[in-house]
Amino acid sequence: MKIKTYILIVIVLSLLAVSSAPQARADSTSSREYQVKAAFLYSFINFVDWPEDKLTEDNKQIIIGIIGDDPFGNAFEPIKDKQVKGKDVVIKRFKSFNELNKSDEKIEAVTKCHLLYICPSEKDELQRIINLVTKYNVLTVGDMKSFLESGGIINFLMEDKKVRFEINNIAAEESELQIRSKLLRLAKRVIKK
Amino acid sequence: MSVVQNMAIKHKLILIIMSTCIAALFLASVILLLFERGEYRKETIDSISCYAEMIGDNCRAALAFEDAEDARETLKSLQAESSIVFACVYTKDDKVLAQYQPPDIKNEFTPPVCKKEGNKFGSDFFRLFKQIKDGNEIIGTVFIQLELNQMKTMIWLKAGTIALVGLTCALVAFLVSSRVQSIISGPILSLAEVAKAVSEKDDYTARAVKKSNDEIGLLIDAFNEMLEQIQQRDSELVEAKEQLETKVMERTAELSATNEKLSRSNQQLQEFTYVASHDLREPTRKISSFGQMLADSLGDKLEDDDKENLNFMINGADRMQQMIEALLTYSRVSTKGVSPDRVDLNEIVEQLKSLELAVKIEETNANLIIPALLPAIEGDPAQIRQLMQNLISNALKYQKKGVLPEVIILANKEENGMMKIEVRDNGIGIKKEQYDNVFVMFRRLHSRQEYEGTGIGLAVCKRIVERHGGEIGVSSTYGEGSTFWFTMPASKTPTQKDNELEESLSAPAGYKDLGV
Numbered sequence: 001m002k003i004k005t006y007i008l009i010v011i012v013l014s015l016l017a018v019s020s021a022p023q024a025r026a027d028s029t030s031s032r033e034y035q036v037k038a039a040f041l042y043s044f045i046n047f048v049d050w051p052e053d054k055l056t057e058d059n060k061q062i063i064i065g066i067i068g069d070d071p072f073g074n075a076f077e078p079i080k081d082k083q084v085k086g087k088d089v090v091i092k093r094f095k096s097f098n099e100l101n102k103s104d105e106k107i108e109a110v111t112k113c114h115l116l117y118i119c120p121s122e123k124d125e126l127q128r129i130i131n132l133v134t135k136y137n138v139l140t141v142g143d144m145k146s147f148l149e150s151g152g153i154i155n156f157l158m159e160d161k162k163v164r165f166e167i168n169n170i171a172a173e174e175s176e177l178q179i180r181s182k183l184l185r186l187a188k189r190v191i192k193k
Numbered sequence: 194m195s196v197v198q199n200m201a202i203k204h205k206l207i208l209i210i211m212s213t214c215i216a217a218l219f220l221a222s223v224i225l226l227l228f229e230r231g232e233y234r235k236e237t238i239d240s241i242s243c244y245a246e247m248i249g250d251n252c253r254a255a256l257a258f259e260d261a262e263d264a265r266e267t268l269k270s271l272q273a274e275s276s277i278v279f280a281c282v283y284t285k286d287d288k289v290l291a292q293y294q295p296p297d298i299k300n301e302f303t304p305p306v307c308k309k310e311g312n313k314f315g316s317d318f319f320r321l322f323k324q325i326k327d328g329n330e331i332i333g334t335v336f337i338q339l340e341l342n343q344m345k346t347m348i349w350l351k352a353g354t355i356a357l358v359g360l361t362c363a364l365v366a367f368l369v370s371s372r373v374q375s376i377i378s379g380p381i382l383s384l385a386e387v388a389k390a391v392s393e394k395d396d397y398t399a400r401a402v403k404k405s406n407d408e409i410g411l412l413i414d415a416f417n418e419m420l421e422q423i424q425q426r427d428s429e430l431v432e433a434k435e436q437l438e439t440k441v442m443e444r445t446a447e448l449s450a451t452n453e454k455l456s457r458s459n460q461q462l463q464e465f466t467y468v469a470s471h472d473l474r475e476p477t478r479k480i481s482s483f484g485q486m487l488a489d490s491l492g493d494k495l496e497d498d499d500k501e502n503l504n505f506m507i508n509g510a511d512r513m514q515q516m517i518e519a520l521l522t523y524s525r526v527s528t529k530g531v532s533p534d535r536v537d538l539n540e541i542v543e544q545l546k547s548l549e550l551a552v553k554i555e556e557t558n559a560n561l562i563i564p565a566l567l568p569a570i571e572g573d574p575a576q577i578r579q580l581m582q583n584l585i586s587n588a589l590k591y592q593k594k595g596v597l598p599e600v601i602i603l604a605n606k607e608e609n610g611m612m613k614i615e616v617r618d619n620g621i622g623i624k625k626e627q628y629d630n631v632f633v634m635f636r637r638l639h640s641r642q643e644y645e646g647t648g649i650g651l652a653v654c655k656r657i658v659e660r661h662g663g664e665i666g667v668s669s670t671y672g673e674g675s676t677f678w679f680t681m682p683a684s685k686t687p688t689q690k691d692n693e694l695e696e697s698l699s700a701p702a703g704y705k706d707l708g709v
Binding site for chain 1: 254
């Protein structure tokens, strides 16, 4: 009787382990990718100039907003204390666009972000989000097809397992954002006039 | 070191100046070169640091986004500096993001391990690490390696230029020093010349010319003063010498006058003696001969007393004759000045034996022994003969009663080159107190009854010996015998036999061996 129970427990445990393993693996690779992307987000900020009134001396913080299903997990952990342009970085999370609409506060908060990462989950609301923040000098960063065509400024893409990006400079100019040539140089694709 | 010391003053001065210049030039060159090298190095560090910084700055984005391609592109811009042989960019994890090599270099260069910020000069390469910072955070490192050939060539060129300049300077220094050294050497050389002239020609009137007021001038002054003093002393000496000469001449004149007088008076005296004795002889002869004739004719007719008286008279006259004879001989010794000649003593003795002394020797049964050949001496043959005759006849005369006279004649060479001749007898001997007396004129130690004689013989011998530059003397054991000795100069023209004899006579033990 005892032995049987023992064996049963072992089987269940191993099944669990096996089932969770790929996910764990999936988690580790994706978390590596998102660690890089998180670092990139910080780096983007270094190579982008906001207009005077958006990013002043008085501003003590740079706000990175994440709207949608946050894929980063704890990717920001290693770099959360890092300063960019001499200012602290704050990560604000927003559940979804629909959620956002319900609260004026939240909408205001979103417009206050310097950089807004639009998660793939918000694919359907993409255009609306972008229209919302266009006037508010927000650097929109996405991770989906046709992000730039929709008016997004920087879009991540993967090439040979390496994280790359493409830039829509026209959209940047519309948002009164100045993207440095160094960054533009590194983009796989740049949409400009 | 002695090579340097023996160089001429001119060369010494040039050497001093040249070696100083060259030492200074060399030191300056070395310092300059080191300074140049330092400058070059500083420049290199500055320019490469500059490159590294620019690269680093341009790679910020590439590093932030791990874009190796972009980094590589940035690094390519280093082509502008041809001496850069390698460059690379490291991520903050010290991994190589991108590297660069000039297109013409074939060999693959392995990037070194990332080091902290710094630079190092190797023998052929210069390496520099520069960190890329974002605020205080290090986001990457740039590494550049530079080939130093160009820098080396520059430095060698500089060194060559400096060496050339140095050589030219040395040449100019040589030319200048060759001229300038005469300031010192000129006066010294002219002084040396004057000194040489003075010593070679004994010309003390020469003077050196003073041209400067320094120590050399002092030297020249002192030199001239010395010459002055020497000249003065010279003239004083000359004066004194002249005075002396005058004095000497005066004295000589005085002396010769005196000499003349003396010699004249001597001559007169001797002539007088000669004439007088000659004149004296005649009457005494008359007295003697007539007295004898009287004795012969009246001999029997006279009384004993008268006969005795007559004999006294005749003897007196005879004696007087002898004395006059002796006086004559003495005077002859003084008057006759014959040029000295080689006198063979052996011949003399032989002749005396067979002629003058023959009778006496036979009468006394004397033994005349000449153990070894006698040497030849330099002197007046007649006088030497007289000398030997006197000595030998004395030896025979003063014989001991009952003892057969034995006369030994020996010769010995003295240290001063004189010959010493000894005449030994076994006669009555002479007391020590009388040694000097025997040579005094007319002095006799015995009465006429004991031994006859005039008292002149030895005086004559002394005179002869001293005339020849020798000495005469006697040593005796009273009652046993006497040894009369005299010294004479050896013959100035000896024959070979004389020389051989002389050799053998030099040994002092010569006659001792004969057991005499």
